Amino acid sequence: AILKKLPLAGLSTESFGGERMMEHFNSEKWGELSESCLGCGTCTFVCPTCQCYDIKDFNTGHGIKRFRCWDSCMYSDFTKMAHGNPRLTQLERFRxxxxxxxxxxxxxxxxxxxxxxxxxxxxxxxxxxxIVKVMKALEVK
Known part of the structure; x- marks a missing residue:
């Protein structure tokens, strides 16, 4: 009885995976899901499977050292390149x-x-x- 009350009750991964990529990518539900997200990146820093990083060069006073620093795909300057950022909106980063x-x-x-x-x-x-909230919202029935 307790298990039926949990957020994971009835959750299925059947609607996800590579074969449904464009169906999910173009979903109108991303707008409402991402609306409340603050873009703080906390989720990515505590996630054991997130591994995004940035490469930075610092002058240490004894030469330039290159460091690999944790980063988050939720930040507006993530993967910023000479031509700009590929994901300009919070919705795009959330998605x-x-x-x-x-x-x-x-x-x-x-x-x-x-x-x-x-x-x-x-x-x-x-x-x-x-992720459970997102999966349930995007679930294809």
Whole structure:
């Protein structure tokens, strides 16, 4: 009885994976899902499967050193290149995060999802956004 009350009750991964990529990518639901996201990036820093980073050069006073620094796909300057940023809006960055976990990663990793279900993102998110909420909203019936 308790399990039926949990957010994961009835959750299925059948609607996700590479074969549904464009169907999910073009979904109108991204707008309402991303609207409340603050873009703070906390979810990405506590996620054990997030691995985004940036390369920075620093003058240490004893020469230039190159460092690999943690970064977040939720930030507006993430992957900023000479021509600009490929994801200009919060909606695009939000969509990228969840599409990576639910569609792109499984498509390239034998169907395994980029989420281990630990709940760290939910426990630290100031608006309680989580992958279960996104999956249920995007679920194809």
């Amino acid at each position: 990228q995060r969840f599409m990576h976990k639910l569609v792109y990663f499984p498509a390239n990793n034998n169907g395994e999802f980029g989420c281990v279900g630990c709940g760290r993102c939910l426990s630290k998110c100031p608006i309680s956004m989580n």
